[in-house]
Amino acid sequence: MHVLITGASGMIGQRLTARLAREGTCNDRPISRLTLTDVVAPPKPAGFAGPIEIRTEDAGDPAVAEALAALRPDIIFHLAAIISGEAERDFDKGYRINLDGIRNLLEAIRQEGIHNGPYVPKLVFSSSSGIFGAPFPASISDEFHVTPLTSYGAQKAIGELLLADYSRRGFVEGVGVRFPSIVIRPGKPNASAGGFFSGIIREPLQGLEALLPVEDSVLFTHASPRSAVGFLIHAAGLSREQLGPRINLSMPGVCVTVGEQIEALRRIAGERAVKLIRRAPDKAASDIVKGWPTRFDAARATALGFKAEKDFDEIIRIHIEDDLGGHLPN
Amino acid sequence: MHVLITGASGMIGQRLTARLAREGTCNDRPISRLTLTDVVAPPKPAGFAGPIEIRTEDAGDPAVAEALAALRPDIIFHLAAIISGEAERDFDKGYRINLDGIRNLLEAIRQEGIHNGPYVPKLVFSSSSGIFGAPFPASISDEFHVTPLTSYGAQKAIGELLLADYSRRGFVEGVGVRFPSIVIRPGKPNASAGGFFSGIIREPLQGLEALLPVEDSVLFTHASPRSAVGFLIHAAGLSREQLGPRINLSMPGVCVTVGEQIEALRRIAGERAVKLIRRAPDKAASDIVKGWPTRFDAARATALGFKAEKDFDEIIRIHIEDDLGGHLPN
Ligand SMILES: NC(=O)c1ccc[n+]([C@@H]2O[C@H](COP(=O)([O-])OP(=O)(O)OC[C@H]3O[C@@H](n4cnc5c(N)ncnc54)[C@H](O)[C@@H]3O)[C@@H](O)[C@H]2O)c1
Ligand SMILES: NC(=O)c1ccc[n+]([C@@H]2O[C@H](COP(=O)([O-])OP(=O)(O)OC[C@H]3O[C@@H](n4cnc5c(N)ncnc54)[C@H](O)[C@@H]3O)[C@@H](O)[C@H]2O)c1
Numbered sequence: 001m002h003v004l005i006t007g008a009s010g011m012i013g014q015r016l017t018a019r020l021a022r023e024g025t026c027n028d029r030p031i032s033r034l035t036l037t038d039v040v041a042p043p044k045p046a047g048f049a050g051p052i053e054i055r056t057e058d059a060g061d062p063a064v065a066e067a068l069a070a071l072r073p074d075i076i077f078h079l080a081a082i083i084s085g086e087a088e089r090d091f092d093k094g095y096r097i098n099l100d101g102i103r104n105l106l107e108a109i110r111q112e113g114i115h116n117g118p119y120v121p122k123l124v125f126s127s128s129s130g131i132f133g134a135p136f137p138a139s140i141s142d143e144f145h146v147t148p149l150t151s152y153g154a155q156k157a158i159g160e161l162l163l164a165d166y167s168r169r170g171f172v173e174g175v176g177v178r179f180p181s182i183v184i185r186p187g188k189p190n191a192s193a194g195g196f197f198s199g200i201i202r203e204p205l206q207g208l209e210a211l212l213p214v215e216d217s218v219l220f221t222h223a224s225p226r227s228a229v230g231f232l233i234h235a236a237g238l239s240r241e242q243l244g245p246r247i248n249l250s251m252p253g254v255c256v257t258v259g260e261q262i263e264a265l266r267r268i269a270g271e272r273a274v275k276l277i278r279r280a281p282d283k284a285a286s287d288i289v290k291g292w293p294t295r296f297d298a299a300r301a302t303a304l305g306f307k308a309e310k311d312f313d314e315i316i317r318i319h320i321e322d323d324l325g326g327h328l329p330n
Numbered sequence: 331m332h333v334l335i336t337g338a339s340g341m342i343g344q345r346l347t348a349r350l351a352r353e354g355t356c357n358d359r360p361i362s363r364l365t366l367t368d369v370v371a372p373p374k375p376a377g378f379a380g381p382i383e384i385r386t387e388d389a390g391d392p393a394v395a396e397a398l399a400a401l402r403p404d405i406i407f408h409l410a411a412i413i414s415g416e417a418e419r420d421f422d423k424g425y426r427i428n429l430d431g432i433r434n435l436l437e438a439i440r441q442e443g444i445h446n447g448p449y450v451p452k453l454v455f456s457s458s459s460g461i462f463g464a465p466f467p468a469s470i471s472d473e474f475h476v477t478p479l480t481s482y483g484a485q486k487a488i489g490e491l492l493l494a495d496y497s498r499r500g501f502v503e504g505v506g507v508r509f510p511s512i513v514i515r516p517g518k519p520n521a522s523a524g525g526f527f528s529g530i531i532r533e534p535l536q537g538l539e540a541l542l543p544v545e546d547s548v549l550f551t552h553a554s555p556r557s558a559v560g561f562l563i564h565a566a567g568l569s570r571e572q573l574g575p576r577i578n579l580s581m582p583g584v585c586v587t588v589g590e591q592i593e594a595l596r597r598i599a600g601e602r603a604v605k606l607i608r609r610a611p612d613k614a615a616s617d618i619v620k621g622w623p624t625r626f627d628a629a630r631a632t633a634l635g636f637k638a639e640k641d642f643d644e645i646i647r648i649h650i651e652d653d654l655g656g657h658l659p660n
Contacts, residue, residue: 091499133575143467145475147494147576154495158488164477165484169421245463246477 001029004068006059006105007079008036011185012126014043015322016077016229021045021052026075027237035071037064038080060096065104069112075122075236078102084130085192087152098155103162110171120173123163124235127178127248129221131157132293141297142250149291160248167240167247175235176248180221180296180308182228184319193288197222200258201265201316204273206329213282216259219294223253223308224318231306242304252298252308254315264312268320269328331359334398336389336435337409338366341515342456344373345652346407346559351375351382356405357567365401367394368410390426395434399442405452405566408435414460415522417482428485433492440501450503453493454565457508457578459551461487462623471627472580479621490578497570497577505565506578510551510626510638512558514649523618527552530588531595531646534603536659543612546589549624553583553638554648561636572634582628582638584645594642598650599658 003020007013017036022045024031036042037055044052057064059080068076080101087094102125113119132140133149148154163174185198189210196212197220203210223231231251256264266274298306309315320328333350337343347366352375354361366372367385374382387394389410398406410431417424432455443449462470463479478484486508493504515528519540526542527550533540553561561581586594596604628636639645650658 137473143475145473146491148491149498149575151495151499154491158491161476161478161484161488161491165481168479169481245479 001026001031001075002033002035002071002073003031004035004037004071004073004076005042005079006037006068006077006101007081007126008042009038009040010079011187012182012225012228012232013038013077013079015225016079016232017042017045019229019233021048024049026233035068035073037068059101060104062100062104062108065101065108066111068105069108069119070116072112072119073121075124076105077124077126077232077236078105079126081126082152083192084128084150084152087155088150091151094151094155098152099158102159106162106166106172110166113171120170122173122236123175124232125159125163125174125176126232127156127160127176128153129178129180129250129293129296131160131178134291134293136293139295139297140250140293142246142300164245164247168245173240174247175238175243177231177235178248178250179228179231180223180251180253182225183222183315184323185225186319186323193285194220194292196285197258197261200261200277201319204265204276205269205316205320205324207276209276209278211280212258212277213280213285214258214289215281215286216257216262218258218286218289219255220258220289220292221253221255221294221296222312222315223251224315224322226318226322227253227308234306238304246300249301249304249306250296250298251301251306253296254309254312255295256312261312264316267313268316331356331361331405332363332365332401332403333361334365334367334401334403334406335372335409336367336398336407336431337411337456338372339368339370340409341517342512342555342558342562343368343407343409345555346409346562347372347375349559349563351378354379356563365398365403367398389431390434392430392434392438395431395438396441398435399438399449400446402442402449403451405454406435407454407456407562407566408432409456411456412482413522414458414480414482417485418480421481424481424485428482429488432489436492436496436502440496443501450500452503452566453505454562455489455493455504455506456562457486457490457506458483459508459510459580459623459626461490461508464621464623466623469625469627470580470623472576472630494575494577498575503570504577505568505573507561507565508578508580509558509561510553510581510583512555513552513645514653515555516649516653523615524550524622526615527588527591530591530607531649534595534606535599535646535650535654537606539606539608541610542588542607543610543615544588544619545611545616546587546592548588548616548619549585550588550619550622551583551585551624551626552642552645553581554645554652556648556652557583557638564636568634576630579631579634579636580626580628581631581636583626584639584642585625586642591642594646597643598646
């Protein structure tokens with residue numbers, strides 16, 4: 001089985017690549033070949049026996065989509081995207097990468113099937129809870145309507161609709177995975193409005209100060225990067241029959257307040273870590289976060305076997321295992 | 331005020347044009363100029379004092395969108411589209427006209443504003459209840475999610491998302507009007523799956539036989555062509571403040587079963603007319619119609635002042651007034 005990953009250099013892309021390379025299978029089916037593509041050269045994963053092709057190219061270019069479809073991969077994980085903040089600042093870039101990226105890929109797959117014989121790959125699309133926009137009910141059900149309040153959310157929502165229609169027509173076997181917030185994101189603090197959800201845990205664990213721009217009562221739904229990879233792989237294993245016509249699914253997660261995140265940090269890393277969180281209320285950041293969805297029902301995904309962490313403690317422990325070598329830095 | 335209508339040769343486009351030309355105003359604001367465009371030459375309406383430009387061109391062509399935006403109309407009614415059945419048969423054509431048509435227009439408006447000074451027209455987009463797909467609750471609320479089961483529905487749903495995002499960014503003042511079924515459609519029977527909703531009234535009123543492919547219990551929501559025009563004009567008069575961020579609205583209508591439609595026909599045209607309806611059950615047609623939304627809540631549109639008929643009798647009477655010269659043919 002040939003697996004293609006776009007956005008393979010990204011936070012989730014690298015972890016997905018590492019797991020598939022290490023295990024050599026995807027849902028117990030052996031992987032014979034890996035193709036990794038990103039606008040930034042994807043690192044070569046360790047431990048994979050078969051051929052790995054590394055491509056550095058622009059996912060917004062229709063010719064790139066054609067070249068990828070011509071490889072006829074069996075499973076495609078389409079992760080290439082620019083994030084919310086950048087899509088909001090650069091309107092054209094957001095539409096080119098986040099919308100045209102998936103549309104070009106779908107169309108290239110369809111054309112490949114028309115011109116070179118039947119070709120219906122599995123296509124796993126990374127969507128986002130950003131397709132929802134306030135005002136919200138207490139818990140967002142699988143039947144809540146799609147009203148994005150960012151260009152990024154609109155682009156992902158359109159990607160979902162295209163994926164569903166191309167799937168319904170039999171051109172592709174699509175499944176859209178709506179990630180909640182994926183934390184703890186390793187690396188340096190970034191400028192994204194929700195960066196503090198990771199920062200208030202990541203920085204203190206390393207003995208560094210972290211700023212908290214919102215109230216402790218802010219509620220949000222999170223899952224670990226390990227769960228994000230698990231969602232993608234599990235999605236690739238679902239059949240059309242299991243999915244039915246509604247192929248875009250809100251993923252489960254841990255719904256906690258910022259205060260509860262901090263209590264989890266206290267349990268795991270003690271008072272010393274918690275003291276490194278500095279309240280720095282920022283109305284602009286608060287207002288952005290208020291437009292974001294808080295709690296999901298995710299009943300369908302749960303029934304289909306998608307699993308996230310039980311509590312925020314577990315999310316922190318996974319960060320320590322996967323990113324900090326298994327123990328707290330001292 | 332300069333008003334542009336795309337799809338001006340269509341069933342609704344011609345009626346909208348006729349009303350605007352006759353009244354010379356749109357929501358009490360005087361119309362100084364009319365531009366009518368369609369791929370089929372739009373007929374020149376009677377009774378308009380100002381200049382009328384008639385254009386025959388393809389709404390799927392980006393150059394056409396640019397040329398239209400360069401005219402800087404104050405209000406644009408974007409009606410050009412191909413219908414559900416055709417969009418399902420011809421995948422490429424559907425996406426080119428129904429999706430690229432609105433996207434090109436939005437982008438041309440934005441570019442016009444960037445290059446030639448501020449330009450933020452009112453853009454009224456004709457969407458459809460086809461953005462919804464089964465399974466449905468008993469009544470589809472304004473918060474029900476968008477899960478089209480046709481390519482036409484997907485294209486309209488994507489148009490709504492683009493319209494909302496371009497509006498949110500301040501490039502246009504958009505409003506999306508989701509029509510229910512618009513009946514009675516004048517003219518010859520057509521091949522559309524829902525054509526019988528008009529046919530079982532229109533043909534018998536003219537002494538002709540009509541086929542009924544579905545059960546009498548089939549429930550559906552309808553409004554007259556006169557209401558459709560009313561919705562579009564009312565939408566053009568709503569301010570951003572009235573609309574809020576959720577600019578796409580399900581319109582009200584008359585929710586009746588086919589059996590109730592037939593009873594209304596009996597009240598208006600007698601048993602002789604009803605006898606002309608011939609039951610010809612067709613499983614394929616039945617199955618298509620089962621995927622369509624039945625009943626809407628339309629609470630937001632109603633609160634915003636959109637009005638449809640009270641009952642199906644009124645819809646038949648409007649057909650007689652507007653299409654049959656005010657009296658039943660004998
Ligand atoms: N991390 C989250 O919390 C989260 C939440 C919801 C959705 N998602 C989605 O999941 C996917 C992966 O997220 P991530 O956290 O790994 O993001 P990331 O930003 O770390 O990775 C995205 C990758 O896409 C690549 N990319 C950007 N522009 C490209 C272009 N023009 N051509 C090719 N590649 C391009 C980037 O180089 C990057 O490697 C994205 O689609 C994202 O929108 C992530
Ligand atoms: N009538 C209904 O029941 C109904 C229901 C829901 C939505 N709508 C929507 O309302 C709008 C008007 O509906 P209608 O009933 O008048 O439809 P119609 O088919 O009578 O009119 C559509 C017009 O678009 C024109 N058109 C098609 N392709 C074009 C192209 N490439 N370039 C320019 N023009 C093109 C056609 O020539 C036609 O005149 C459409 O957008 C339709 O999707 C109608």
